Amino acid sequence: MKHIYFLLFTLFTLTMNAQLATGDIAFTGYQSDTPDSFSFVALVDIPANTTIEFTDNGWLAAGGFRANEGTATWTSPGTIVNAGSEIIVTDANGIVNIGTITASGLALSTSGDQLFAYNPSNVPSAGNETGFYAGIQMNGPWEADATSSNTSAQPTSLIGFSLAIDPEFDNAYYDCSTTTGTIAQIRTALINPSNWVGDNNAITLPSCSFNPTLSVIQNNISEFVIYPNPTSTGFVNISSKTNDTIQVAVFDILGKQVLKNTINNNRLNVSTLTAGVYIMNISQNGNSITKKLVVR
Ligand SMILES: [Ca+2]
Ligand SMILES: [Ca+2]
Ligand SMILES: [Ca+2]
Secondary structure: OHHHHHHHHHHHHHHHOOOOOOOOEEEEEEEOOOOOEEEEEEOOOEOOOOEEEEEOOOEOOOOOEOOOOOEEEEEOOOOOEOOOOEEEEEEOOOEEOOOEEEEEEOOOOOOOOEEEEEOOOOOOEOOEOOOEEEEEEOOOOOOOOOOOOOOOOOOHHHOOOEEEOOOOOOEEEEOOOOOEEEHHHHHHHHOOHHHEEEEOOOOOOOOOOOEEEOOHHHHHHHHOEEEOOOEOOOEEEEEOOOOOOEEEEEEOOOOOEEEEEEEOOOEEEOOOOOOEEEEEEEEEOOEEEEEEEEEO
16 A cells, blocks of 8 residues: 555656756846846756746745735746756846746836745745745845835745845846856855845846756766657667666556566567556666656
């Protein structure tokens, strides 16, 4: 029985894996002078067609966004946005270097404002802050509460994933002092306000060349290519960057192992499987990942 719950959970998390986690992106600049602009860096690969929402609404002490300001919605292109890419929204009303941006009422105030990035399918609310990705306070230190359009509390889940520009500046940007290292090292530099430059005159948001070092496991995960999936051909190809042996175990939705194989020619025979959804556990050189397999 435990297996069923484990696999349902795995399936659920696989579905959710398309979503980013808190800290997977970080702000690199903003401008409240005209045109309203902001920039952020992808610290992990952002999947194709991912939507990230931004708001200038403050965060209430009691949880949840204060009302009456606006949102901007960014959508990644039909291809992966590689980790290290910097997305520069030159004008929240439609001008961005990667993907697309649309705004609805977003208006960054030169008297102090804030920007939050979050998952529009999991909008942060009182008691659920898991949808937050990043935040920046432009109005000096975080306030105890959002009592006007200029003020905001710091969401608890964004401690360590957000920064406050103090004193308030109309415009500010990261100075590109740290662009390499692990994701955590780059993020730590990005949320340190002493690495930011403030300016009360309109600026052009600069671009840093970020190059985060992905962990071995992340590299290996992105190395596996699985196709066709869904498959109706009786086989699935599993390839990786190296020629080392790949072990595959396949489980059905009830948690029963239905296949176990060591493959050397990158091809797994799944002709014995009936149509349905399966979980594949793929391992190579001590690293393993879990993938959903659909047989038609
Ligand atoms: Ca505003
Ligand atoms: Ca100002
Ligand atoms: Ca605001």
